[in-house]
Amino acid sequence: MKYSYIKPRHKSLLTKEIQMILAFFSITFFILFATYFFLLMKDYSYKKEMHQLHISRLGIAKNIDNMKVQIKFIEEKSLLAQKIYTKNTVLKDSIKNLFDLVPQRITLSEAKLLENGLILHGITPNKDVYNFMLQAPLRSIFQRTQSSFYPAANGWLRFVSRNYVDEALVLPEELKNEN
Amino acid sequence: MKINISTQSTHLLFIISLLLILVLVFSFFVLVPKGKQYRADRLEYQKESKEVKKYQDIHTAIEKKLKLLENKNRDLLHSFEIAFSEQKFQEQYAEYFSSLKISKLLSKNTQDAFVSYEVDTRFKMSSPKSFYDFLDALNSSNWVIAVNPPISFKRENEMIQSSFVVRVYGLNNEINATKRVVE
Numbered sequence: 001m002k003y004s005y006i007k008p009r010h011k012s013l014l015t016k017e018i019q020m021i022l023a024f025f026s027i028t029f030f031i032l033f034a035t036y037f038f039l040l041m042k043d044y045s046y047k048k049e050m051h052q053l054h055i056s057r058l059g060i061a062k063n064i065d066n067m068k069v070q071i072k073f074i075e076e077k078s079l080l081a082q083k084i085y086t087k088n089t090v091l092k093d094s095i096k097n098l099f100d101l102v103p104q105r106i107t108l109s110e111a112k113l114l115e116n117g118l119i120l121h122g123i124t125p126n127k128d129v130y131n132f133m134l135q136a137p138l139r140s141i142f143q144r145t146q147s148s149f150y151p152a153a154n155g156w157l158r159f160v161s162r163n164y165v166d167e168a169l170v171l172p173e174e175l176k177n178e179n
Numbered sequence: 180m181k182i183n184i185s186t187q188s189t190h191l192l193f194i195i196s197l198l199l200i201l202v203l204v205f206s207f208f209v210l211v212p213k214g215k216q217y218r219a220d221r222l223e224y225q226k227e228s229k230e231v232k233k234y235q236d237i238h239t240a241i242e243k244k245l246k247l248l249e250n251k252n253r254d255l256l257h258s259f260e261i262a263f264s265e266q267k268f269q270e271q272y273a274e275y276f277s278s279l280k281i282s283k284l285l286s287k288n289t290q291d292a293f294v295s296y297e298v299d300t301r302f303k304m305s306s307p308k309s310f311y312d313f314l315d316a317l318n319s320s321n322w323v324i325a326v327n328p329p330i331s332f333k334r335e336n337e338m339i340q341s342s343f344v345v346r347v348y349g350l351n352n353e354i355n356a357t358k359r360v361v362e
Binding site for chain 1: 187191194195198201202205206209210213214216217220221223224227228230231234235237238241242244245248249252255256258259307310311314315317318323324325326328329330331332333334348
C-alpha cells in the first residue's frame with residue numbers, strides 16, 4: 001500500500017556538506033600529522049648528530065690535550081738542551097779565561113775548577129809577583145780568596161790558592177735543580 | 180522569534196565542532212610543544228656545531244705548532260733518543276786528546292734523568308785549544324752531554340791530565356727513572 005504518489009528520493013549519510021567538511025578536515029589533519037612527523041624526524045636527526053658532534057668534540061679535545069703534552073715535552077727538552085749547551089760554552093770560556101789569567105812568571109801545576117770556586121796549585125818566584133799578577137785578578141772574580149805558601153827546592157815559592165764565589169752567584173736556581 | 184534548525188544542520192554543527200576541537204587540541208598540546216622542542220634542539224645543535232668548529236680551529240693551530248716544533252727540534256729529540264755508547268764516544272772524541280778514557284759512574288740517585296760518566300783525558304800543554312774544541316764539539320754531538328764541575332787539570336811534564344764528569348741525558352734514562360719511581 002502506497003502512502004505517497006511521488007517516488008522517494010535517495011538519501012545518503014554523506015551529503016555534499018559532510019563530504020566537504022570531511023575533505024577539509026582530512027587535509028587539515030594530514031598537514032598537522034605530516035608536520036608532527038617532520039618535527040619528530042628532525043628532532044631525532046638533531047639528537048643523533050648532536051651525539052656524534054659531542055663524541056667528535058671529545059675526541060678533538062683529547063687530541064688537543066695530547067698535542068699540548070707533546071709540545072710541553074719538546075719545549076722542555078729544547079730548553080734543557082739549550083741550558084746544557086750554554087753551560088758547556090760558559091765552562092769553555094771559564095777554562096780559557098783561567099789559562100789566560102795565569103801570567104808567564106807563574107807556573108801552575110794543578111788547577112781544579114769547582115762548581116763555586118777554583119783551586120790553584122803552582123809555583124811563583126816570590127809573593128809580590130803572585131799578589132800583583134795573580135791574586136789581584138782572582139780577587140776581582142771571587143768573593144773569598146785564601147792563599148798559602150811554602151818554599152820550593154829552587155828558592156821559589158809553591159802556593160795553593162783557594163777561591164770561592166757565593167753559591168747564589170754561580171748558577172741560576174733552575175740549573176742547580178737539574179744538577 | 181523562533182529559530183528553526185534542522186536535525187541535519189545540528190549534526191553538521193556537532194561534527195564541525197568536534198573536529199575543530201580535535202585540531203585545536205592536537206595543535207596546542209602536541210604540535211606546538213614539539214615545535215618548541217625542535218627549535219631548542221636546533222639551537223643546541225648550532226651551538227654544538229660552533230663549539231666543534233672552535234675546537235677544530237684550536238686543533239689545527241696546535242697541530243701546526245707541534246709540527247713546526249717537531250721539525251725544528253728533530254735532531255735534538257733524536258739526540259735524546261740515541262743510546263749512549265762509550266766506545267763511540269771514545270772514537271768520536273779521541274782526536275782531541277793524546278788519550279781519552281771514559282767510565283760509567285754508579286749513581287746513588289736512581290731518579291736521575293741522566294747517566295754520569297767520568298772522563299780522563301791527557302792533552303799537550305802547548306795546545307789547550309784541543310780541549311776547547313772538544314767542549315765545542317760536545318754541543319754538536321749525537322747525544323746531549325753536559326760537562327760538570329769539578330774539572331781538574333794536572334800538569335805531568337809537557338802534558339796536562341784532566342778529569343771531569345759528563346752527564347748524558349736521554350729519554351731512556353727518564354723512562355727508566357719513571358719506572359723506578361713507580362716500582
